[in-house]
Amino acid sequence: MLKKIDQAALFLEKNQQVFRCPFCHEAMKAKDKTLFCSNRHRFDLSKKGTLYFLKQHVKTEYDQKMFQHRRALILNGMYDPLIALLAEKCQGERVLDVGCGEGSFLHLLEQQATLLPSVGFDLSKEGVYLASDYNQKHFFCVADLTNLPFNKGTFSTILNIFSPSNYQEFARVSQSNGQVIKVVPRSGYLKELRQAFFPEDLAKQHYSNEAVIAKFQETFPKMERKIVTYTFEIPENCQHSLLEMSPLEWSVTKERKEFLQKNLLSRITIDLEVLIGRFSADNMKNM
Template sequence: MLKKIDRGAAFIQKESQLFRCPKCHQPLAGKEKSLVCTNGHRFDLSKKGTPYFLDHQIQTDYNQVMFQHRRNLITNGMYQPLIDLLALECEQQRVLDVGCGEGSFLAQLATKVNLKPSIGFDISKEGIYLASDYANQLFWCVADLTNLPFQSGSFTTILNIFSPSNYQEFKRVLTPGGKVIKVVPGSLYLSELRQAFYPEDAVKQQYSNEAVVDKFQETFTKVTTKTLKYTFDIPESCRLSLLEMSPLEWGVSDEIKAKVQKDPLKKITIDLEILIGEY
């Protein structure tokens, strides 16, 4: 079994054509355990086998604990119907997972279908370090959505699951005829949790992604829309993870959180809209 840094080094040696320097936009070449451009900009792999493409540290509210709770739910089937649907779109594709967090969506997909060597990135170093636990011809890096460290026309499919978008950069790094798959919550997504966390706040119990959907439909010349709505029976081992997996809990009082922890939810509604766009 290769060490993570050796696995990462093997990937950048074999797939260096995918990368470009985020500072000067020149091609990056894999040299031992680093990516280096002709202008001398250098991006070393961490011990986890992951390069850091940002030019400064960025603080996010998404921490390792939240990512671990999210992984617990993903790997225990909370989004299995979504992964099954994505699998139909991603067979033999070279995938870029935008805002991949701790990597479980892309990793689960890679166990279900054959992917070409694919990449997940996130702005959170904590998420990417966790993602490095996964192999399956996958590579992980810390990068900026607005300045992707990838060559133009490198990916056939972009996954954009519960994360921000930059359609100009998406278009640049996609191959001609490539597609963006954006997953957004529907109005009933996690509705039971919203009601439990904010029992007296009707506004926070509601959810709308109408503006996000409208922007997507305006951006692409061809859009296909699919929906998924189901109730997930939460395994007992995951019930407390549900309370910590998303930003929903950030504004919750300690009193309400303690009450929900004492009697956690046993079922949760998953309501998703899957937008598939081609330029």
């Protein structure tokens, strides 16, 4: 079996047209485990088979430990109904997974839908390194949402799960009539965890994504909306991971966390809205 870096090198050779230099925006070529442009900007594959497209190192609070806990829950079925819905929409697509984290969504999507060679990126190097554990039919890299290292008209689907958006960049890298699928939490998402973490703080127990939805609708006036709501019975071996899987735990007191580690939650509400829009000639022109 090929090493990760060799698998990734093959991906670059076959798909070099996907990429453009994030520094000068010139086309790139692949050779000897490297992507480079005519202005001699060079990006070398890591041993993990990933590329780092940022000018300088960015440290995020999303660490390897958190991504591992998130992976445990995703692989044990926490988002299976969501993935089934996404698979229907992504069959035969070339996907850009925006804010891919540790790569499990794209990995599970591939198991239910035949995808063209696709790309996931994240700002967190720790997440992208973990994503490289999966089959290298797809490629993972560290990149900036505001300056994507991809060519115009490359992807037929932009997948945007629980992550920020940049619709101008999405329009640039999207194919004509390409779709954007954005997944946002609704008010009931992880409500049991919020109540457990912040029993005295009602403001932290409730939130709204209406502003995010309004922005999407402004970009895609003919958007499609789907609600995905259910209760997930958490496998016993993943109940501890629920406490560690999201930024929610960053502001929880040590005492409260210790209490919950002894009184683990066994079920959690998943309450999501899936927004689906397509770029038309008009809204791409206005970007």
